[in-house]
Amino acid sequence: MKYRNFILTIFVFLLVVGNAAALGITPGRTTINYENGLEQDVAFSILNNEHNNAQVVLTLQGELADSITLYESIINFEPSDDARQLKYRVKLPNSIALEPGLHSAEIVAMELPKKNADGTYVGATIAVVSQLHVYVACPGKCIEYDLSVLDAEENGTATFIIPVLNRGELGIGSIRAVIDIYNLDYDKKATITTDTREITAGGRTELSAKWDVDVNPGNYLAKVSIFYDGETENFEKHFTVGKNVLSIESILVNNFKLGQIAKLQILVENKFNQDLEDVFANLLVYNKNDQVMADIRSASEPIPSQSKKELIAYWDTVGVKKGEYDGKILVKYNGKSADKNLLLKISQNELAIFGIGYAISSGVGEGIDITAILIALVAILLLANISWFIFFRKFIRKSDKYNKFRKDKKKLLENIKLK
Amino acid sequence: MKKFIIVQIAFILIVGSMIYVMYPNVELSVTGNVVGIDSVNTNAIILSKNPDFSNARYIRLDELEDSSFEIESGEYYVRGSNRLIKGFQKKILIESEVGLGINNSKLINIGNVKLNVTEEEGQLVGHIVLGPGVEELIEDNKFIGRQIE
Numbered sequence: 001m002k003y004r005n006f007i008l009t010i011f012v013f014l015l016v017v018g019n020a021a022a023l024g025i026t027p028g029r030t031t032i033n034y035e036n037g038l039e040q041d042v043a044f045s046i047l048n049n050e051h052n053n054a055q056v057v058l059t060l061q062g063e064l065a066d067s068i069t070l071y072e073s074i075i076n077f078e079p080s081d082d083a084r085q086l087k088y089r090v091k092l093p094n095s096i097a098l099e100p101g102l103h104s105a106e107i108v109a110m111e112l113p114k115k116n117a118d119g120t121y122v123g124a125t126i127a128v129v130s131q132l133h134v135y136v137a138c139p140g141k142c143i144e145y146d147l148s149v150l151d152a153e154e155n156g157t158a159t160f161i162i163p164v165l166n167r168g169e170l171g172i173g174s175i176r177a178v179i180d181i182y183n184l185d186y187d188k189k190a191t192i193t194t195d196t197r198e199i200t201a202g203g204r205t206e207l208s209a210k211w212d213v214d215v216n217p218g219n220y221l222a223k224v225s226i227f228y229d230g231e232t233e234n235f236e237k238h239f240t241v242g243k244n245v246l247s248i249e250s251i252l253v254n255n256f257k258l259g260q261i262a263k264l265q266i267l268v269e270n271k272f273n274q275d276l277e278d279v280f281a282n283l284l285v286y287n288k289n290d291q292v293m294a295d296i297r298s299a300s301e302p303i304p305s306q307s308k309k310e311l312i313a314y315w316d317t318v319g320v321k322k323g324e325y326d327g328k329i330l331v332k333y334n335g336k337s338a339d340k341n342l343l344l345k346i347s348q349n350e351l352a353i354f355g356i357g358y359a360i361s362s363g364v365g366e367g368i369d370i371t372a373i374l375i376a377l378v379a380i381l382l383l384a385n386i387s388w389f390i391f392f393r394k395f396i397r398k399s400d401k402y403n404k405f406r407k408d409k410k411k412l413l414e415n416i417k418l419k
Numbered sequence: 420m421k422k423f424i425i426v427q428i429a430f431i432l433i434v435g436s437m438i439y440v441m442y443p444n445v446e447l448s449v450t451g452n453v454v455g456i457d458s459v460n461t462n463a464i465i466l467s468k469n470p471d472f473s474n475a476r477y478i479r480l481d482e483l484e485d486s487s488f489e490i491e492s493g494e495y496y497v498r499g500s501n502r503l504i505k506g507f508q509k510k511i512l513i514e515s516e517v518g519l520g521i522n523n524s525k526l527i528n529i530g531n532v533k534l535n536v537t538e539e540e541g542q543l544v545g546h547i548v549l550g551p552g553v554e555e556l557i558e559d560n561k562f563i564g565r566q567i568e
Contacts, residue, residue: 023518027515029566123521126562128530130517367503370505377434
């Protein structure tokens with residue numbers, strides 16, 4: 001949330017300062033599965049992010065462009081307009097039924113550039129695209145897959161996730177994967193196996209496996225074999241151990257005086273197996289409205305492999321009031337970054353900085369599935385009724401026998417009396 | 420016979436009432452990438468991109484500051500959970516937003532997905548990959564942004 005606000009703040013600032021343009025479209029992609037003779041409307045919206053007078057032209061391109069009809073092709077925005085809800089008609093051609101896989105089209109929204117006083121167009125032009133993806137199922141079983149590696153940290157436990165989409169017309173009864181992990185010298189470091197799952201036709205699942213990372217930070221290769229209903233698919237992907245290549249160890253602030261320039265000493269460790277150039281720290285402090293009230297950067301420094309370095313940043317605290325503020329520290333290198341959320345407690349003579357944990361975590365969610373409870377309830381009632389029915393029948397039979405016995409006995413006694 | 424039916428009705432009423440009282444009821448509202456939660460009897464939200472809830476994420480409600488959380492765009496399956504019951508699954512859609520802003524010489528991704536931005540000057544001259552919030556110095560050409568993943 002803060003991240004989005006930060007982006008928005010920067011952008012609003014840019015709009016105010018310079019000659020700017022902005023355009024958005026949502027959704028960025030609509031995916032539909034092919035059906036013979038399918039004809040339907042697809043909704044989308046053009047966003048007037050700048051709240052400006054603007055003219056937007058819509059065009060179509062791509063393989064399925066001829067199968068799409070736009071209801072409107074020129075949109076005029078007033079400054080009061082946030083967005084315009086639109087739709088297009090898609091009528092899928094039967095010819096693509098014979099070509100399984102992805103077929104696509106693009107709806108391109110382009111903001112027309114404004115003319116200068118002399119009638120010429122200057123400046124860059126922007127356009128945004130809403131894609132239409134149509135999947136034609138392949139006969140039989142065929143899959144689409146990828147690999148993500150999460151939390152691959154030294155001495156930690158990495159999670160390998162293989163999302164699998166069944167693009168076939170038939171369901172898959174059993175699918176699993178085996179992952180071999182190699183270093184860049186092709187020495188095998190580990191072999192792990194995922195769980196086994198099933199996928200309905202057109203369905204999606206994720207295979208996952210854990211790996212206790214007992215190797216040094218660096219780049220590795222995962223060779224993946226997916227086995228499903230007697231068939232095999234192989235692919236490979238590089239991944240990095242040591243996602244948090246840079247670790248933010250501590251932030252020191254000595255001799256802090258509110259209203260003066262504070263010196264922040266940010267200790268950073270490079271855990272990677274190579275040197276990093278141009279590393280710098282960026283501290284963001286948010287006010288009560290989640291707006292960035294301070295954006296402090298250190299100078300760029302190189303950090304040798306497997307070593308620590310202090311990055312120095314200065315914060316002019318003139319006008320800053322005492323209190324608690326949310327913040328974020330980012331350490332950036334080669335276009336990548338490590339970050340940590342912070343809480344800053346500012347008093348007249350002290351700036352205390354505390355780290356904050358993440359909101360999303362695992363380890364909860366035990367409990368019985370509501371569907372299982374309802375099934376159990378129905379099963380109990382069914383069992384009770386069957387038991388009762390069996391008992392009732394036996395009881396009636398016994399009663400019949402008893403009644404017959406009593407009648408026979410009565411008759412016998414009457415006969416004896418008569419005799 | 421009558422007694423038996425009465426016992427069954429009583430059983431259904433008791434179990435139904437218990438489920439009603441303990442059921443983890445969750446109402447979700449989506450605004451942009453933020454999912455707001457209105458819940459009763461719920462300790463955690465179970466979230467997955469798959470209907471079989473494989474590789475699910477668990478979001479503890481007591482760790483959320485304002486009963487909301489932020490997720491990437493996509494289609495998700497969600498169910499509430501407490502220590503006794505996991506609720507019925509619901510489906511939520513976080514719409515992707517492709518957005519580009521331009522300011523004299525800087526192009527910024529103002530949407531919520533990673534973009535492949537092609538640069539054209541009469542013909543294709545290159546492309547830039549921009550994550551949400553990332554900006555790049557540009558020249559006065561035409562830039563077309565499309566969602567990558």
